[in-house]
Amino acid sequence: MRTETLAGRSPYRALSATVLAAATLALTACGGAEVAAPPQDPSAGASTQAGAAEAARIGAAGSGCELPVTFGLAESWQAEAVAPMAPDDPLAELARRGPLTMVCEIDAKPAGNIGFLRVWTGDGGQARASLEAFLGTEAREPAYTELRIGDRPAVEVTYQTKSALDDGMKPERAFAVQTARGIVAVSLDSADSEEHTEMLPAYELAKRTLTVTR
Template sequence: MGRTVRGAVPMTALVLGVLVSGCSSETKRTGADPEPRGGETPQARKAGPRDSGCALPVSFDLPPGWQATATAAASASADPERKEFSLVCELRTEDPPGVAPLRVWTAPTAGRTPEQALKSLVDGVTLRLKQSRYSSVRTGASPITEAVFTESPGQTDDEDITARAFAVGTPDGIVAVQLGGMGASEDPSALPAYELARKSARAGG
């Protein structure tokens, strides 16, 4: 006959106690640390509305972390070298702030199509225009004209500089967004920001 040891706990009770304890602590951890929502994306900002820092007769999206700021030229007369276009806004990342890779220009319609106005802008912002290509697309409710143009560098051993710009015509004038310059070549997020602006652009601030 086997001996009974007083105070001993049956093995099954020990196993059940460990399981219950583990489930309880797991439940507490789950309640204290909810699973992060990894699929959410911060809402994009807009340029164009009056409260955006860049009031325009068109509106378009900006990536998270980008900002639009009005320039001093927004209240000045048009630049003769830019064929009646005025530089009104600059678009750049907030951190770290640097040279603006995207620029926003406006010009009166004056009976011109967006393509005619865009050709004038491209002639005004380039010194050694090598080639250019224009195309018309429709994104949303607004027709858009885009230019992809190449400029010869100042030094013979440098590579050609490729830039882009698109224009939207509105009853209140023509708005053009230009991607180019040193800021565009140094910032890898510049081209995606330009593409987002082009795809989301529509008349109306």
């Protein structure tokens, strides 16, 4: 994770940050608060090759986003619930991909990156089918992996999509797990390939620490 400030980035990244911030304000509920860090576990250290260390936990009541799962957040990442939107709201399509609806947005900007972890939920269905519909037709080279997350069968997909900064392609990924309340998916949405690489430990932390609670 880089320590440079957003102000030190190129004009293109500054523009990207502005656009992403504006979209976030339109999509998220007012009054979101940064997740409070839990008491420190003496066994928890700094980030290692296995991924980022857990600095807070999201998903429980009062954590910023109430979800059917909980998982760890990397240091300084800030979570905010996404307010439900009426179907005729012009912004509603931005918060829905296939059968999944965005319910939580976890911002990387306080940690020095441009992008988000986003949590999506949907009723019923299978994890892989939900991810396939989630990707739609714009994703390139999707590769699916069957695995277990939170002691539940799950599916992860890696794929390529067009960068918002240029005409090049950038990597993205998401995983989905089935709960008693339906499908929960977590996606890593970054501005470009470099940001994707730097944000990946936080995504891996969420996958590694996820627990299904409902």
